[in-house]
Amino acid sequence: MSIEVKNLSFRYGKITALNDVTLKLGAGAVGLLGPNGAGKSTLLRILLGFLVPEKGEGTVLGYDIRREQDNIRRSVGYMPEDDCFIAGMDAVTFTAYFGELSGMPREEAMKRAHEVLFYVGLEEARYRLLDTYSAGMKQRLKMAQALVHDPKLLFLDEPTSNLDPQGRDEVLELIADVASHKDIQVLLSSHILADIETLCASVVILNKGKVAAEGRLEDLRVTDLSLYELKIKGDGGAFLKDLEAMKCRVEETEDRLIKVYMPADRNRMEIFRAAARTGVQIRYFVMSRTSLEDLFAQVVGVD
Amino acid sequence: MATVREKGYYHWDGRLVERRLPWLPITRTGIMLAFKKRGFRFLFAGAFLPGVVLLAFVYMSENLESFQAMIRSSDRLISVTPGSFKVFFTAPLFLWILMLVFAGSGLVADDLKHNSLQIYFSRPLRKKDYLLGKMAVVFFFILAVTLVPALLVFSFKLIFAGSFKFFLAYPWLLLSIIGFSAFLAVFFAFYTLLLSCLSKNSRYVMVLVFMIYIFSDVLFGILQSIFRTHYMALFSIRANIDQVGALVFAQKPVHPIPVLWSCLVLGGVCALSALVLNRKIRGVEVIR
Numbered sequence: 001m002s003i004e005v006k007n008l009s010f011r012y013g014k015i016t017a018l019n020d021v022t023l024k025l026g027a028g029a030v031g032l033l034g035p036n037g038a039g040k041s042t043l044l045r046i047l048l049g050f051l052v053p054e055k056g057e058g059t060v061l062g063y064d065i066r067r068e069q070d071n072i073r074r075s076v077g078y079m080p081e082d083d084c085f086i087a088g089m090d091a092v093t094f095t096a097y098f099g100e101l102s103g104m105p106r107e108e109a110m111k112r113a114h115e116v117l118f119y120v121g122l123e124e125a126r127y128r129l130l131d132t133y134s135a136g137m138k139q140r141l142k143m144a145q146a147l148v149h150d151p152k153l154l155f156l157d158e159p160t161s162n163l164d165p166q167g168r169d170e171v172l173e174l175i176a177d178v179a180s181h182k183d184i185q186v187l188l189s190s191h192i193l194a195d196i197e198t199l200c201a202s203v204v205i206l207n208k209g210k211v212a213a214e215g216r217l218e219d220l221r222v223t224d225l226s227l228y229e230l231k232i233k234g235d236g237g238a239f240l241k242d243l244e245a246m247k248c249r250v251e252e253t254e255d256r257l258i259k260v261y262m263p264a265d266r267n268r269m270e271i272f273r274a275a276a277r278t279g280v281q282i283r284y285f286v287m288s289r290t291s292l293e294d295l296f297a298q299v300v301g302v303d
Numbered sequence: 304m305a306t307v308r309e310k311g312y313y314h315w316d317g318r319l320v321e322r323r324l325p326w327l328p329i330t331r332t333g334i335m336l337a338f339k340k341r342g343f344r345f346l347f348a349g350a351f352l353p354g355v356v357l358l359a360f361v362y363m364s365e366n367l368e369s370f371q372a373m374i375r376s377s378d379r380l381i382s383v384t385p386g387s388f389k390v391f392f393t394a395p396l397f398l399w400i401l402m403l404v405f406a407g408s409g410l411v412a413d414d415l416k417h418n419s420l421q422i423y424f425s426r427p428l429r430k431k432d433y434l435l436g437k438m439a440v441v442f443f444f445i446l447a448v449t450l451v452p453a454l455l456v457f458s459f460k461l462i463f464a465g466s467f468k469f470f471l472a473y474p475w476l477l478l479s480i481i482g483f484s485a486f487l488a489v490f491f492a493f494y495t496l497l498l499s500c501l502s503k504n505s506r507y508v509m510v511l512v513f514m515i516y517i518f519s520d521v522l523f524g525i526l527q528s529i530f531r532t533h534y535m536a537l538f539s540i541r542a543n544i545d546q547v548g549a550l551v552f553a554q555k556p557v558h559p560i561p562v563l564w565s566c567l568v569l570g571g572v573c574a575l576s577a578l579v580l581n582r583k584i585r586g587v588e589v590i591r
Binding site for chain 1: 311312313314315317319320321322325328329332336339340409413414416417418419421422423424425426427428
């Protein structure tokens, strides 16, 4: 297990940020999701060793989060959400500098800086002043500084924010490459559910300081809801009320597609029976997959 | 923009080491960035001028016969004593402040502006390492223009004299030179970093570093003319440093007030700086 925490609790004064969080994150890319104030940042802070938990214990790559913070920081690469650079520096100096601060010998850090800048696609701009970089280039630069010391685990905080669609695709491609082929585990915190869905095999959803859902995306999708998409002819009001009476969650899209989230223990034939009862014709019926968005809405309790 | 992964990723087969001086790369980078600033090299070279002048005095004092034509009034004018060193350390403060305006203003302010604290502290780096690294930049520049020239002048004095008479006459002077240089370096490091962490705009900090030094002296002048008391010197950074310099080089203080008070004022600035820096420099605030 790359990250293992048990009964982790943390408070900011009277506000409980994390409440008895227990997690085990394995290999590959893991998505960290949650609404604002869910405790994602606090969890990252504790994992990076910035905060000492009030209660509980944990390890990152086998290092204790209370006692071995330096070892954790040496083994983890961190790509923050905000633009961060040092004015007056070029990319090679910047990347090598942070490699050196991670504990690399100076010459090695410089050599390695060239390699990772090539890898993230900044080879042609590596001697340009960082002040002149575009948003996409700064994003790649942050990735380069996170990778320079060859970490075993990458913490990526909103890696695609403020990027145009092409830049977003390129950064996603890069993260996917790192996560799938380079023996580097990735913990990706993002509010863009599609990014997490694209990159991560597992997900952790935090809500109000507690783990609301955790596990492989495939498993979570099929846990307790079946999603059916249908189109009907006739007055749907009574039909929809009937479905809701059967504990189904019903959503209607702008193009009159009805999404029915049915508890897994119920039979889909009940939808047809309800249609028959209320005099509605079902013109289109497809069993669909619940998306991460659905799962998020379900566990966090928002539409 | 170039294509992603043209060359491919390779694992690094080296081993990360635990540095004995983890702050050293920060200092080296701070010094390098200062030299990249426009006009700084000129200022840095100019800050050596007092050392060159003192060296010239030393040479002239040891070769009085050659300069008889130039100096007719009194040879006391060019005699080198501990007082000359005190003047060397306290008279060009303005010049050194000017150098710090360029070299030190952005030390913390730029990191705050560009959010780089979070990547510093995601490294195996403590707050004290970060601060020590930044302070050492100021130490470097202050010691380069104070300690190095003063030691050179002291050595040349002995060489030109061809004897240890000067050393034996003032055996404590070498310690005073080292001690007062260290004092200046520490005070200016705290002073510069305190102001540098108060704003994200390094230009604003440049103005602050310069103006607070000047303003404290102007305030002293105004208050002294109103209240007619030397105690108003405690408001002036320059006057307080001058008082401490007088004590260290065994000279009569310009203002007849206890030097301890000046030490307390300057120490207070350092303590305030440590307090503010401790609050402002935090790794946890930057991860949202």
